[in-house]
Amino acid sequence: MSTDVSIRNSVPRRPTSKAGPALQHGKVRFVVAFLALPVGLYALFVLSPYVQAIYISMTDWTGLTGDQTFLGLDNYVRLAGDGQFLIALRNNGILLVVVPALTVLLGLFFASMLNVGRRGRSGIEGVRGSKVYRVVYFFPMVLSVSIVGVLFKYVFAPTEAGGVFNGILRGIGLESLTAPWLGDPAFAFWIVVLVMVWSFVGFYVVLFSAAMQSIPKEIYEAALLDGATRFHTFRHVTMPLVWDTVQVGWVYMAIQAMDAFALVHIMLGIGGGPSRDGDVLGLALYRSAFNDYRFGYASAIGVVLLLLTLVVSAVFLRAARRERVELS
Amino acid sequence: MTVVSSPPQAPAAPPPRRRTPGVGFGEGAVNLLNGAFLLLWALITTLPLVWAIISSFKTNREFLADPFGLPAAARFDNFARAWTAANIGQYFVNSVLVVVISVPLTMLLGAMAAYVLARYEFRGNRLVYYGFVGGMIFPVFLALVPLFFVVRNLGFIPGIGPLLGLNSYLSLALVYTAFSLPFTVFFLTAFFRTQPTSIAEAAIVDGCSHFGLFFRVMLPMAKPGLISIGLFNVLGHWNQYVLPVVLMNDPERKVLAQGLAALAISQGYRGDWTALFAGLVIALLPVLIVYVLFQRQVQAGLTAGVLK
Numbered sequence: 110m111s112t113d114v115s116i117r118n119s120v121p122r123r124p125t126s127k128a129g130p131a132l133q134h135g136k137v138r139f140v141v142a143f144l145a146l147p148v149g150l151y152a153l154f155v156l157s158p159y160v161q162a163i164y165i166s167m168t169d170w171t172g173l174t175g176d177q178t179f180l181g182l183d184n185y186v187r188l189a190g191d192g193q194f195l196i197a198l199r200n201n202g203i204l205l206v207v208v209p210a211l212t213v214l215l216g217l218f219f220a221s222m223l224n225v226g227r228r229g230r231s232g233i234e235g236v237r238g239s240k241v242y243r244v245v246y247f248f249p250m251v252l253s254v255s256i257v258g259v260l261f262k263y264v265f266a267p268t269e270a271g272g273v274f275n276g277i278l279r280g281i282g283l284e285s286l287t288a289p290w291l292g293d294p295a296f297a298f299w300i301v302v303l304v305m306v307w308s309f310v311g312f313y314v315v316l317f318s319a320a321m322q323s324i325p326k327e328i329y330e331a332a333l334l335d336g337a338t339r340f341h342t343f344r345h346v347t348m349p350l351v352w353d354t355v356q357v358g359w360v361y362m363a364i365q366a367m368d369a370f371a372l373v374h375i376m377l378g379i380g381g382g383p384s385r386d387g388d389v390l391g392l393a394l395y396r397s398a399f400n401d402y403r404f405g406y407a408s409a410i411g412v413v414l415l416l417l418t419l420v421v422s423a424v425f426l427r428a429a430r431r432e433r434v435e436l437s
Numbered sequence: 438m439t440v441v442s443s444p445p446q447a448p449a450a451p452p453p454r455r456r457t458p459g460v461g462f463g464e465g466a467v468n469l470l471n472g473a474f475l476l477l478w479a480l481i482t483t484l485p486l487v488w489a490i491i492s493s494f495k496t497n498r499e500f501l502a503d504p505f506g507l508p509a510a511a512r513f514d515n516f517a518r519a520w521t522a523a524n525i526g527q528y529f530v531n532s533v534l535v536v537v538i539s540v541p542l543t544m545l546l547g548a549m550a551a552y553v554l555a556r557y558e559f560r561g562n563r564l565v566y567y568g569f570v571g572g573m574i575f576p577v578f579l580a581l582v583p584l585f586f587v588v589r590n591l592g593f594i595p596g597i598g599p600l601l602g603l604n605s606y607l608s609l610a611l612v613y614t615a616f617s618l619p620f621t622v623f624f625l626t627a628f629f630r631t632q633p634t635s636i637a638e639a640a641i642v643d644g645c646s647h648f649g650l651f652f653r654v655m656l657p658m659a660k661p662g663l664i665s666i667g668l669f670n671v672l673g674h675w676n677q678y679v680l681p682v683v684l685m686n687d688p689e690r691k692v693l694a695q696g697l698a699a700l701a702i703s704q705g706y707r708g709d710w711t712a713l714f715a716g717l718v719i720a721l722l723p724v725l726i727v728y729v730l731f732q733r734q735v736q737a738g739l740t741a742g743v744l745k
Contacts, residue, residue: 134641135646135647136557136559136647137559139553139557139647139648140553140557140559142648143549143550143552143553143651144549144550144553144565146546146549147546147547147549147550147618147622148550148565148568150546150611150614150615150618151568151569151572151615151618151619153587153615154584154587154588154611154612154615154616155572155575155580155615155616155618155619156568156572157583157587158579158580158581158582158583158584158587159575159579159580159583161583162579162580162582162583165582165583172586215478218474219474219475219478222471222474222475223475236468236471236472236475242475242479243736244732245479245482245483246478246479246482247732247735247736248482248483248486248725248728249482250739251672251676251724251727251728251735251739252676252721252724253675253676253677253678253693253694253720253724254676254678254694255676255678255694255695255697255698255720256694256697256717256720256721256724258698258701259697259698259700259701259713259717260485260486260489260717261485262701263489263701263710263713263714264485264488269501270710271492271500271501271504271710272504273485273488273504273505276504276505280505307481307482310478311482312739312740315736315740316740319740339467364574364576367576368576368577368578368679370578370678370679371678371679371698374682374698375698375701375702378702390578391576391578391679394578394581394582395578395581395679395682395683398581398582398585399585399683404582407581407582408579408582408583410578411576411578411579411580411581411582412579414576414578414579415575415576415579418574418575418576419574422574
């Protein structure tokens with residue numbers, strides 16, 4: 110951001126325009142040559158599908174024939190009465206709120222410990238080995254969701270299939286708590302939520318660490334000398350100064366969490382788990398389209414997903430604009 | 438440390454350590470507790486992976502009998518079974534083929550677009566820029582249905598059709614490239630903006646063409662940015678799941694992420710858990726190696742999207 114501004118400021122110093130006269134020669138041909146391929150590819154595979162999807166969502170297209178009847182908003186009306194869609198919508202709502210909330214909380218907690226958590230004799234400092242922790246915590250973020258899904262499908266498998274979580278419970282004498290976790294509608298979806306948090310926390314630890322390291326140490330020392338407790342320091346020093354990052358991180362997380370398709374598909378199956386109770390919008394869309402060939406209906410689910418994403422981004426970015434603390 | 442903090446003091450019962458406000462006995466306990474939490478999360482992060490790696494060396498009987506124990510002997514035949522019988526080898530090769538095409542293409546096209554958008558003024562510049570950047574917010578799912586048909590129909594084009602269409606490595610790579618352009622262009626535009634105009638003008642005055650300027654001056658100067666975003670794309674393309682699930686339905690053409698998941702889902706494979714874990718470890722290794730070698734750049738690349 111700051112670099113952006115400084116460049117803009119330096120531009121007016123040039124007499125003519127951004128690019129000097131020497132750069133004007135043969136410019137148009139060059140610009141067209143360089144943009145043609147990227148824009149073409151992008152229009153073909155990204156823009157045109159998005160535009161088509163919005164139209165298809167208003168038809169009854171089955172994909173098998175060319176015929177399609179224009180239905181207007183009928184698909185959307187039908188969605189409102191579709192119990193399975195509403196379950197998926199509810200679950201996406203849970204993902205939108207619970208996953209970012211848990212992840213951001215844990216991320217802030219661990220990041221503040223790693224960076225300013227230790228009150229030693231030389232003042233406030235990070236915990237020993239904080240570099241190693243950051244490397245370890247971040248690792249799940251680079252793993253493919255498919256690896257994460259397969260891994261936890263077996264961690265939470267029934268005992269007779271070698272499920273290690275039940276094994277641990279038995280090992281510490283809590284045999285009565287063992288359960289077929291992913292086969293039980295009461296737990297299945299929540300385990301997916303936890304797995305998602307597991308894979309995302311490290312990313313936020315690294316993100317918030319970067320923000321915290323830009324806070325001058327003197328502020329913490331002043332707080333320490335004034336006898337502020339850890340909680341007070343966190344609440345009144347750390348939080349306000351990383352708030353911006355937290356908010357942007359929250360939006361990013363909410364958008365990422367919407368796409369629970371891979372985890373649910375792998376851990377709970379194409380139907381969305383026991384009693385289909387762990388369904389999410391991405392999976393419902395995939396089933397309608399590629400199992401039932403109801404392409405119009407599937408696209409309508411996609412449009413709902415888009416609206417949800419836009420609303421979330423707008424709400425959070427609006428909130429983010431409220432108050433900013435400037436470090437001078 | 439102790440030497441510094443305990444200067445020679447009067448012998449009359451000095452406090453064992455100099456007390457600064459807020460640093461006392463209680464603080465030591467809290468420090469310890471903090472350390473315990475950090476260690477706990479490190480274990481929660483690593484143990485499932487360690488368990489999978491150990492399991493991949495066991496026999497199926499050992500795996501069921503004692504989920505925590507070490508194997509009596511390292512069973513490398515699990516890996517052989519995963520690689521051939523479970524087709525993980527084929528999936529691995531497929532993934533490599535796709536990524537080898539898609540990442541260089543993404544970098545080249547992304548850098549070209551970003552460079553022009555960052556450094557040349559022309560009508561529609563902002564429109565194209567926001568057209569790209571807007572793509573970051575749209576959910577891939579909305580595009581899935583039409584995308585499937587766009588790719589399928591490409592297969593019917595006479596001449597080049599057989600190269601494209603569904604189940605084609607090239608098609609999948611082109612789709613990956615198209616979907617990676619928004620973030621790549623966004624990131625690299627910011628990067629190219631920071632490069633000094635004077636160098637560009639000097640090069641042009643020296644008789645460099647616009648093309649030469651880009652390939653011989655600007656691109657090499659953007660190397661740090663290209664490495665970050667390149668790693669980001671390598672990981673993103675290697676790990677992609679939903680696009681291949683829709684576009685690659687031929688069992689021979691599955692990519693690794695998709696093939697591994699299909700293996701875990703398919704009932705037919707039940708019973709050979711250790712080969713499944715071996716497959717998982719095979720899928721894990723390249724990512725682990727890239728991460729260990731480039732962990733600083735990877736972290737920078739992945740978090741940059743949020744920070745900018």
